[in-house]
Structure formats: C-alpha cells, structure tokens
Amino acid sequence: MQRLSLAGLAVLLHVLWADRREIIGPRLRDGAITLGILHRLEDLPVGWSDTAQEAAQYRVVPRADSARFGHVTGPLSWKRWLFLPEEVLFRAVRDDQDGGFTLSATPTAPLRAFLGVRGCDLAAIAIQDRIFAHDPAYCARREATLIIAINCLEPGGTCFCASMETGPQARGAFDLRLTEWLDAGTPSYLVESGSAAGRKLLARLPIEACTPEDQARVEQALAQAATRMGRQLDTGGLAERLAARPGHRHWQQVAARCLSCANCTLVCPTCFCSTIEDRTDLSGTTAERVRRWDSCFDLEHSYIVGGNVRADPAARYRQWLLHKLAYWHTQFGTSGCTGCGRCITWCPVGIDLTVEAAAVAGSEA
Amino acid sequence: MNATPGGADPALWLPEPWRIERVRRELSDTFTLELQPTAGGAPLRFLPGQFNMLYAFGLGEVPISISGDPEADGPLVHTIRAVGPVTEAMRRLVPGDVLGVRGPFGSCWPVSGAEAEGCDLVIVAGGVGLAPLRPAILHVLRHRQRFGQVCIFYGARTPADILYRHELRRWRGQFDLLVDVTVDRATQDWAGRVGVVPRLVEGGGYDPQHTLALVCGPEIMMRHTARALLARGVRRERIHVSMERNMKCAVGLCGHCQFGPHFVCRDGPVFRFDVIEALMTVDGL
Structure with a gap:
C-alpha cells in the first residue's frame, strides 16, 4: 500500500488522459451523484454526500470536508458503459442482385478508465463479465477498460454489501484500489495495485510511502464500515427457501404496492435483460438490429403466442426477486444481488428487497 | 485490462x-x-x-x-x-x-443416446408441436431396429389443422408404427377419433416400464399428457417435453426465456419432465 496526495490524484487523472483514456467517474448532476465523463479533477463531487439514503429517498447534502468520494452509489451504475442501454448489433444491406444481404458489425470499444468503482459495483461488473462472456461488444469494451476501485468507509442507508460479501472493501478485478483518507478535512489516497496494468500505472505516479499504522487504520475503518450498513440480508439458505416458495402469499402483498415501473431493474448493476428492435431505412435497403435494456417488469417481456406468461404483477416481482436471489446461483454460481441498495432507494413506492426477501424466506406460506 | x-x-x-x-x-x-x-x-x-x-x-x-x-x-x-x-x-x-x-x-430429444436403445417410444404431439418432433421421428424410422414398439399420438384442433397429413398417413400405413390421430372438434368428413391427445396415451400400445416418451405441444397439453403417462406407469425421468418461452437471443443472455433457473434456449427447449415438473405447476413462472 502506498499513498497519493490530492495533487497525486490529479496526476493519476492526467496520466490516464495522456494515455487517451476517457475517465468515467462520479459527478454531481441534477441533484444526484451520477456517473459521467470527467474533464477535470474538479468534476468530482467535492464535499458532497448521498449516504443518507432510505427506501424511496435520495438527497445529496454538503459535507464538512472536501472528500471526493464521500458518497455511495447514485442512480447510475457502470453497466451503462459496458452493457449499453442501446447498441447496434449489426447493420445489414440488401444486395440488389440476388436478394440476399450483407452484414457488418462494428462494436465500439473506446479506451476508458472507471474511477471510483465501489465493492458492490466491482462485484456487479464481475457478474456481468460472466453473463456476457461471449458477447463480442461487451468483451471488447471490458478489455479496453481500466478499473480504479475505491473502498467504502461510509456506507449508505440502503447499503448491505457486507451481507452480500461484496464490500465495503472493493475486492476482485481492479487495476488500482484507492482508499480516501481525510486528515483535518483534506483527503489523500492510499493506493494498491491489483493487476500488471495497475502496477505500471502506479509506477508513473508520485507515490509516497505508507506506514504500517496507515494500513492498520484503513483495515480498522473498513471493519467498522461493515458494521454500519443501513440494511442487512440473512443469506443463509435464502436461495433455497425463496425458490421453494413461489406460492407464498407475500408475492401478492408486494404486487399490491409494485407499480411495475422497472426502476429497480434499470438501476440494478447486474440486471441484464435486453430486447431487440429491428429498423430499416425508408427505402428498405439497409436494416439494423438494436439491443436495448429490457425489464422483466414489462408485460411484453414474457410474451408468447397465446398470452403473456407473467401477466400478473405478482408473478413479475416474483420473477425478479427469485431470479436475483435464487435462480442466479444456478445460472451463474453467484447471487445476482451485490447489496448496492439502489433498487431500494429508487423504488418510487419504497419496496425494500431486504424486507420482501426476508418476509418470503421467514415463513412457510 | x-x-x-x-x-x-x-x-x-x-x-x-x-x-x-x-x-x-x-x-x-x-x-x-x-x-x-x-x-x-x-x-x-x-x-x-x-x-x-x-x-x-x-x-x-x-x-x-x-x-x-x-x-x-x-x-x-x-x-x-x-x-x-x-x-x-x-x-x-x-x-x-x-x-x-x-x-x-438448445437441447435435443434423447433418441440417439443409450437411454433410448431397445425402448418403446411414445411420441406425443399437439398441433404444430409435431414440427419439432419430426426430426426425431425421421431418426427413429432410419434406425427402426434399435427401438421396440413405436407409437405416434397426434392431436389437432380440427381435421383441417392436421400437420404433415400425408406423412402421418404414410407412417400410419407402416406395420412397425402405431399411429393414432385425434381432433378436438370433428367436421363432417372426419371419421377418426375425437378428444384430447392424452386420451390416446391412456389407450396404451407400449410397455410403460420400458418406455421413453417425447411430448411437444401447448403447455397444458404436455402437463396432461405427462400425467396420463405417469398414470400408465412411465417413469417421470423418461418423459421429455419441449418448452416454449419468449426468446430474443437464443444464447442465454437476453433473459427472456427464463423458466425458473433454466434458460429455455440453452438448457431446453427439451427438458426431462422430472427436472421441470414442479415449475410447470406454478402459474406465471
């Protein structure tokens, strides 16, 4: 572990820009911490917090210090930069001579760096890596992306990464990992590398030595953060109990509140459903196939000839929750939930995944 | 990186x-x-x-x-x-x-594996559900000696809805196949059976203890057919059904075809009945 001063953080950004990387990171926009392209160090949300999240409640408030990463997760996740909300899968041009067509696919994969990926979101990226392991466009973008993670020392009101074992320490596939440390309100950054690319990057930064005491302080702060989660979820036997209870009466109780608005699936960093849209130009000679984010809360999602399989909102909520917390284990060997809490915060009626899952898991019927 | x-x-x-x-x-x-x-x-x-x-x-x-x-x-x-x-x-x-x-x-009908060798085959189709079974039937005809009794039970809504009519007639004329066709609603020119296709299964013509069953049709028809097969004594792991769900990608990543933990496009469409029996009884899964 080493240390970067605030000026050193600026050097990190300049090094990344010099490598022609676009830097995506947290920005204050429209009263929320969102993710966007950083053009200057000052684009980071200096002295802002959004940790006081609750079900259906989100506010950014000023902090007493000048922390750059003193917030948690806003409505956007990194998935919109890897699994794009809308993407052309191929273009097709009709061949006049023989009635056939020619296809072309040109996935775009700009060089990027993600700055400030938290443990929950790092786990989410690892989950989507498995889902899209064969998707050419996803893989190309993923390989062109450098990940600079950040440890969470101040969890939010809807966070439960400790329950899902994805945080508050960012673990897994990062290139660099930062911990923002405040001394008299001024931040500096403890930094570790997690890959060969990260080590090369680190070698170009004005790093300072770090004492064993610094390390111990970070470890202690992380351990404390794990005890300050706003939510928790008992995952012991959860998948089995949920999957065994598709007829539980609680599904109908959730459905009475659920608007089927799909906010939860849009903010979820692991939700991966997509639909396809085909378009042609007016002459009908060129066509494109477009993949767009879809949601299992959409009635059309389950359409087959003869009707929609999940016509009832209760069936749709059940599909979402069972998929996320139970079926995902069978499909991908991991939970589909990373405990980021976004679905709780951004549900307009405050449906709380941790509460609903516990209600179904907690009683037989 | x-x-x-x-x-x-x-x-x-x-x-x-x-x-x-x-x-x-x-x-x-x-x-x-x-x-x-x-x-x-x-x-x-x-x-x-x-x-x-x-x-x-x-x-x-x-x-x-x-x-x-x-x-x-x-x-x-x-x-x-x-x-x-x-x-x-x-x-x-x-x-x-x-x-x-x-x-x-997707997955396939287990007609070429060891589990089909020497067995009686009961092939049950409803409506256009005969289309995914046709390759299995053609395989069986090509290797007829590998199987015991072979029954093809087919149900259509009306006589005008009978798919592969000429082929069914030809198969019906073969001495080594038991082919039976039923319709839900008869018209004046129909002299055959009237009723739902599980009835044909109840009629027998195969040894339930040594039967492999392949079923394709509407979900409700497959459920009732499986029930009829089970009642005759066919083992649940020897019954195979072909599921239908919305599909956009066919490679397990659009999420549309999920059926419980299964992706129908990848783990199906052909499933062993015992694997999905519990899921098939849940409405709206």
Missing part, C-alpha cells in the same frame, strides 16, 4: 444468409421452408429438437425448431406458423428469397 472475460464470439449475433429453395403450404397459417446456404456453405448439422433463429431482413428474428432429417444432407427444413409480424412476412416469401439463420441452439 484486469481479469477480463474470454471467449468473445464475433459471430454471436450474426445470421448467415440462406436461400429458400422450396415453399410448401401445410395449413391455412402454417408453411414449410426448405433452405440452402448461399455461397455454397455446408449443410447445418443439428440434433432432433434443436432450433434456429430465423431472421427476416429488417423485420426481426424468431426461434423456429428444425423439422428436417438430421442425418440427410438435404435442405434445412423449417415449419412455421404465421402468428406475428415476422412469421407473417416469412409466409410471403418465395423460392429465391433469402432468410438469415443463426443456430442450431
């Missing part, structure tokens, strides 16, 4: 152009296309029960089971019912037109 996913498949989304060689009208809304690869490509190797994604230029892609002979080097055969804008457009295609083909995908 860090741990990255491997195995990107550049052709994952790209259909291959195939040219329509023949169009056969089957029923008022159902037709069969015979396709050949353009630019002299190789025939498609597939297993009975698998499906392709068929792309109509600019309109969309639909999952359609393969209906041809898996061991013949003939054309790629698809029987399609026109039920939406894409399949409606496909109905208007004529020889020489080009379709995009992506596949084959």
Whole structure:
C-alpha cells in the first residue's frame, strides 16, 4: 500500500488522459451523484454526500470536508458503459442482385478508465463479465477498460454489501484500489495495485510511502464500515427457501404496492435483460438490429403466442426477486444481488428487497 | 485490462444468409421452408429438437425448431406458423428469397443416446408441436431396429389443422408404427377419433416400464399428457417435453426465456419432465 496526495490524484487523472483514456467517474448532476465523463479533477463531487439514503429517498447534502468520494452509489451504475442501454448489433444491406444481404458489425470499444468503482459495483461488473462472456461488444469494451476501485468507509442507508460479501472493501478485478483518507478535512489516497496494468500505472505516479499504522487504520475503518450498513440480508439458505416458495402469499402483498415501473431493474448493476428492435431505412435497403435494456417488469417481456406468461404483477416481482436471489446461483454460481441498495432507494413506492426477501424466506406460506 | 472475460464470439449475433429453395403450404397459417446456404456453405448439422433463429431482413428474428432429417444432407427444413409480424412476412416469401439463420441452439430429444436403445417410444404431439418432433421421428424410422414398439399420438384442433397429413398417413400405413390421430372438434368428413391427445396415451400400445416418451405441444397439453403417462406407469425421468418461452437471443443472455433457473434456449427447449415438473405447476413462472 502506498499513498497519493490530492495533487497525486490529479496526476493519476492526467496520466490516464495522456494515455487517451476517457475517465468515467462520479459527478454531481441534477441533484444526484451520477456517473459521467470527467474533464477535470474538479468534476468530482467535492464535499458532497448521498449516504443518507432510505427506501424511496435520495438527497445529496454538503459535507464538512472536501472528500471526493464521500458518497455511495447514485442512480447510475457502470453497466451503462459496458452493457449499453442501446447498441447496434449489426447493420445489414440488401444486395440488389440476388436478394440476399450483407452484414457488418462494428462494436465500439473506446479506451476508458472507471474511477471510483465501489465493492458492490466491482462485484456487479464481475457478474456481468460472466453473463456476457461471449458477447463480442461487451468483451471488447471490458478489455479496453481500466478499473480504479475505491473502498467504502461510509456506507449508505440502503447499503448491505457486507451481507452480500461484496464490500465495503472493493475486492476482485481492479487495476488500482484507492482508499480516501481525510486528515483535518483534506483527503489523500492510499493506493494498491491489483493487476500488471495497475502496477505500471502506479509506477508513473508520485507515490509516497505508507506506514504500517496507515494500513492498520484503513483495515480498522473498513471493519467498522461493515458494521454500519443501513440494511442487512440473512443469506443463509435464502436461495433455497425463496425458490421453494413461489406460492407464498407475500408475492401478492408486494404486487399490491409494485407499480411495475422497472426502476429497480434499470438501476440494478447486474440486471441484464435486453430486447431487440429491428429498423430499416425508408427505402428498405439497409436494416439494423438494436439491443436495448429490457425489464422483466414489462408485460411484453414474457410474451408468447397465446398470452403473456407473467401477466400478473405478482408473478413479475416474483420473477425478479427469485431470479436475483435464487435462480442466479444456478445460472451463474453467484447471487445476482451485490447489496448496492439502489433498487431500494429508487423504488418510487419504497419496496425494500431486504424486507420482501426476508418476509418470503421467514415463513412457510 | 484486469481479469477480463474470454471467449468473445464475433459471430454471436450474426445470421448467415440462406436461400429458400422450396415453399410448401401445410395449413391455412402454417408453411414449410426448405433452405440452402448461399455461397455454397455446408449443410447445418443439428440434433432432433434443436432450433434456429430465423431472421427476416429488417423485420426481426424468431426461434423456429428444425423439422428436417438430421442425418440427410438435404435442405434445412423449417415449419412455421404465421402468428406475428415476422412469421407473417416469412409466409410471403418465395423460392429465391433469402432468410438469415443463426443456430442450431438448445437441447435435443434423447433418441440417439443409450437411454433410448431397445425402448418403446411414445411420441406425443399437439398441433404444430409435431414440427419439432419430426426430426426425431425421421431418426427413429432410419434406425427402426434399435427401438421396440413405436407409437405416434397426434392431436389437432380440427381435421383441417392436421400437420404433415400425408406423412402421418404414410407412417400410419407402416406395420412397425402405431399411429393414432385425434381432433378436438370433428367436421363432417372426419371419421377418426375425437378428444384430447392424452386420451390416446391412456389407450396404451407400449410397455410403460420400458418406455421413453417425447411430448411437444401447448403447455397444458404436455402437463396432461405427462400425467396420463405417469398414470400408465412411465417413469417421470423418461418423459421429455419441449418448452416454449419468449426468446430474443437464443444464447442465454437476453433473459427472456427464463423458466425458473433454466434458460429455455440453452438448457431446453427439451427438458426431462422430472427436472421441470414442479415449475410447470406454478402459474406465471
């Protein structure tokens, strides 16, 4: 572990820009911490917090210090930069001579760096890596992306990464990992590398030595953060109990509140459903196939000839929750939930995944 | 840069152009296309029960089971019912037109494995559900001596809805096949059976202890057929059904075809009944 001063953080950004990387990171926009392209160090949300999240409640408030990463997760996740909300899968041009067509696919994969990926979101990226392991466009973008993670020392009101074992320490596939440390309100950054690319990057930064005491302080702060989660979820036997209870009466109780608005699936960093849209130009000679984010809360999602399989909102909520917390284990060997809490915060009626899952898991019927 | 996913498949989304060689009208809304690869490509190797994604230029892609002979080097055969804008457009295609083909995908009927060797076979189809079973039937006919009694039970809504009518008649004329057809609603020219297809299963003609059953049709028909087979004493793990769900990608990543923990496109469409029996009884899964 080493240390970067605030000026050193600026050097990190300049090094990344010099490598022609676009830097995506947290920005204050429209009263929320969102993710966007950083053009200057000052684009980071200096002295802002959004940790006081609750079900259906989100506010950014000023902090007493000048922390750059003193917030948690806003409505956007990194998935919109890897699994794009809308993407052309191929273009097709009709061949006049023989009635056939020619296809072309040109996935775009700009060089990027993600700055400030938290443990929950790092786990989410690892989950989507498995889902899209064969998707050419996803893989190309993923390989062109450098990940600079950040440890969470101040969890939010809807966070439960400790329950899902994805945080508050960012673990897994990062290139660099930062911990923002405040001394008299001024931040500096403890930094570790997690890959060969990260080590090369680190070698170009004005790093300072770090004492064993610094390390111990970070470890202690992380351990404390794990005890300050706003939510928790008992995952012991959860998948089995949920999957065994598709007829539980609680599904109908959730459905009475659920608007089927799909906010939860849009903010979820692991939700991966997509639909396809085909378009042609007016002459009908060129066509494109477009993949767009879809949601299992959409009635059309389950359409087959003869009707929609999940016509009832209760069936749709059940599909979402069972998929996320139970079926995902069978499909991908991991939970589909990373405990980021976004679905709780951004549900307009405050449906709380941790509460609903516990209600179904907690009683037989 | 860090741990990255491997195995990107550049052709994952790209259909291959195939040219329509023949169009056969089957029923008022159902037709069969015979396709050949353009630019002299190789025939498609597939297993009975698998499906392709068929792309109509600019309109969309639909999952359609393969209906041809898996061991013949003939054309790629698809029987399609026109039920939406894409399949409606496909109905208007004529020889020489080009379709995009992506596949084959999915699991298969276990007719070539050791578990089928020497068994009685009960093949039960409802409506257009006969189309995904045709390759299995053709396989069985090609290797008839490997099987015991072979029963084909078919149900259609009305006599006018009987798919592969000529072929069914030919199969029915064979001494080594038991073929029985029923309709839900008879018309004046119908002298055959009237009733639902599980009734045919109840009629027997096979040794339940040594039977492998392949069932394809509407979900409710498959449930009742499985129940009838179980009542006769066929073991649940020897019953196979073919599921239908919405599909956009066929490669397990659009999320649409989920059926409990299964992706129908990848883990199905053919499932062992005991694996999905509990899921089939839950409404709206």
